Amino acid sequence: MNNMTQTQRRLWLIQYLLSESERYKNIQIPADGTEQFNLYRSLVNVRTPAPISEEYLQVEDEYLKEETAHKGITPVTALDFDNDIAIWQGDITTLACDAIVNAANSKLLGCFCPCHGCIDNCIHTFAGVRLRLKCNELMKNQLSDEPTGKAKITPAYNLPCKYVLHTVGPIVYGELTEKHEALLASSYEACLKLADENGLESIAFCCISTGEFHFPNDRAAEIAVQTVKKYKTETNSGIKVIFNIFKNKDKEIYEQLLG
Numbered sequence: 001m002n003n004m005t006q007t008q009r010r011l012w013l014i015q016y017l018l019s020e021s022e023r024y025k026n027i028q029i030p031a032d033g034t035e036q037f038n039l040y041r042s043l044v045n046v047r048t049p050a051p052i053s054e055e056y057l058q059v060e061d062e063y064l065k066e067e068t069a070h071k072g073i074t075p076v077t078a079l080d081f082d083n084d085i086a087i088w089q090g091d092i093t094t095l096a097c098d099a100i101v102n103a104a105n106s107k108l109l110g111c112f113c114p115c116h117g118c119i120d121n122c123i124h125t126f127a128g129v130r131l132r133l134k135c136n137e138l139m140k141n142q143l144s145d146e147p148t149g150k151a152k153i154t155p156a157y158n159l160p161c162k163y164v165l166h167t168v169g170p171i172v173y174g175e176l177t178e179k180h181e182a183l184l185a186s187s188y189e190a191c192l193k194l195a196d197e198n199g200l201e202s203i204a205f206c207c208i209s210t211g212e213f214h215f216p217n218d219r220a221a222e223i224a225v226q227t228v229k230k231y232k233t234e235t236n237s238g239i240k241v242i243f244n245i246f247k248n249k250d251k252e253i254y255e256q257l258l259g
Contacts, residue, residue, distance in 0.1 A: 009063040010036050016056050017043040041125050042114035049109060049136035052129060060128045064158035068094060068126060073160045076202045084232065084240045087254045092119065092244045093126040096160040098200040101191050103208045104166040106145040108135050108152065119206050123164060127157045149186030151194045163200065165191045169209030176216060181223055184209055188227040196237055204242040207250055221253045
C-alpha cells in the first residue's frame, strides 16, 4: 500500500466504507478531491465502532499521517512557555505534544454528525477509526456513560501527539451555576492528574465546554487558568500546559489572564 498516492488511498478508503452498507450503494464518489475527503470524513463520522480489516487500518494510517504532515505539524519545542504555561492558537490535531485534551460527550465515542465542526469530530477524524474502537472498548468495560468532570486516556493513533485525554465538561443551559464551575474545574484537574500518572511531560487543553456546551468563554478561561496554576502549585508538577485556542476572542481572553 506504500506505493499508493494520496488520491488512490482516499478512493480506496471511500470504496471500502461504502461497501460496508447496502444503504450506500447509490452514493456516487465525487471527482473533486475536497469533496472526496468530505465524503470519507462523513462515512468515518457515522460509522459505528464495528470490527474493521487490518488492510483498511494500514491504508488509513498512511493516508491520515500524510494529510496531517501536509497541514503542518507544530512541535511543543516551538512554543513560548512562561512558568511551564503557553498559549497556542491553531489546529490542535497538528500539535506534537505528549497529550491533547478532547472535549467529549458522555458516550465518549466521538461525534457522529458528518463533518461537524466540533473538536470531538476533528480529533476522531484525524486519529482514525481506531480511536472510536478504543473508546468503545473502554465504555463497554465501564457499562455506563462517562461522568462529567472525569477523564480517560487513549493512544492518539494517527495524530502527532502521543495520547488523547477525553473529558466531559458541563453543559450550561440557562444561568451559569457554581456546580457548572466546579465540574469544569474538575475536568481540568482530572486531565492533569491523569497526565502526571502516566508520566506525560506536556498537555494541550482545548477550551472545554465553551462550544456546543455553552459555557461562557471568559469565565471558562478564568477557571482553566486558576485550576492549572493551583494544581501545579499544590503538586509541584513539572508538566508543561498549553492552552490551545482557535478563536481570536479566546486568544485575547487568555492573553489578558496570563499577561
